[in-house]
Amino acid sequence: MAALLEVEHINAGYGFLQVLWDVSLKVEEGEFVCLLGANGAGKTTTLRTIAGFLKPTAGDIRFEGKSIAKTPAYQISQMGISFVSESLNLFTNMSVRENLLLGAYRVLDKKKQLEALDFVFSLFPRLKERERQLAGTMSGGERKMLAIARGMMSMPKLLLVDEPSLGLAPQVVVAVFEALQTLRKEGVTILLVEQNVPSTLRITDRGYVMEYGKIVLEGPSKELMNNEHVRVAYMGI
Numbered sequence: 001m002a003a004l005l006e007v008e009h010i011n012a013g014y015g016f017l018q019v020l021w022d023v024s025l026k027v028e029e030g031e032f033v034c035l036l037g038a039n040g041a042g043k044t045t046t047l048r049t050i051a052g053f054l055k056p057t058a059g060d061i062r063f064e065g066k067s068i069a070k071t072p073a074y075q076i077s078q079m080g081i082s083f084v085s086e087s088l089n090l091f092t093n094m095s096v097r098e099n100l101l102l103g104a105y106r107v108l109d110k111k112k113q114l115e116a117l118d119f120v121f122s123l124f125p126r127l128k129e130r131e132r133q134l135a136g137t138m139s140g141g142e143r144k145m146l147a148i149a150r151g152m153m154s155m156p157k158l159l160l161v162d163e164p165s166l167g168l169a170p171q172v173v174v175a176v177f178e179a180l181q182t183l184r185k186e187g188v189t190i191l192l193v194e195q196n197v198p199s200t201l202r203i204t205d206r207g208y209v210m211e212y213g214k215i216v217l218e219g220p221s222k223e224l225m226n227n228e229h230v231r232v233a234y235m236g237i
């Protein structure tokens with residue numbers, strides 16, 4: 001059986017700047033996988049390429065067995081891949097509810113949108129309480145939740161999440177990681193990019209480590225946690 005997502009030997013970059021070099025990774029259905037690496041390693045570029053905003057110059061990306069390497073981003077999102085970017089892209093002058101509905105409008109019909117709204121409100125009761133509040137007046141942590149919840153509104157088969165803990169206070173980070181674990185328990189397949197290495201390895205099944213645009217290590221999260229290189233380079237141990 002093919003994995004849900006298969007990235008095979010891709011190169012990608014920006015114009016003449018090649019960032020990704022022969023990157024391969026896969027995510028099985030129901031798996032919670034992380035992609036770790038330092039600033040500038042190419043993690044966001046990897047997610048953008050999977051989501052279709054950048055096109056690989058070599059290699060292939062398959063989703064449910066079909067190549068999506070040349071598929072436009074809007075079609076990839078309709079196929080069931082949702083990308084929660086680190087810049088969040090919320091509409092600050094719109095309410096929480098409106099932002100959530102925008103996460104689904106191109107993918108689901110009206111009735112399904114309202115079902116999705118009920119679903120994310122059940123996962124994130126705090127957003128339900130603040131449904132009428134303007135997104136721009138939410139706290140940093142609440143905005144991350146909102147962005148993740150909006151990513152879930154299209155009921156994706158695969159959720160790509162880019163550095164949700166970035167810029168958050170430690171106790172808020174805990175809440176965001178709990179939200180991801182909740183999604184995972186709901187059976188959502190997640191590929192998570194993070195720099196908060198210990199917390200990430202604690203909650204994920206498997207991981208990849210990227211350095212200078214290449215995958216240099218991969219394995220079960222438990223093994224990565226005990227890996228000498230990971231401990232020295234990413235956990236300061």
Ligand SMILES: Nc1ncnc2c1ncn2[C@@H]1O[C@H](COP(=O)(O)OP(=O)(O)OP(=O)(O)O)[C@@H](O)[C@H]1O
Nearest residue numbers: 014017019037038039040041042043044045046195
């Ligand atoms: N739009 C762009 N145009 C040109 N170069 C870019 C662009 N976006 C990223 N890069 C370059 O590509 C490389 C990888 O960037 P990327 O954003 O993928 O790293 P990252 O691993 O996500 O880092 P961080 O942890 O800081 O978010 C960097 O050298 C960056 O400067």
Ligand SMILES: [Mg+2]
Nearest residue numbers: 043044045086
């Ligand atoms: Mg990044």
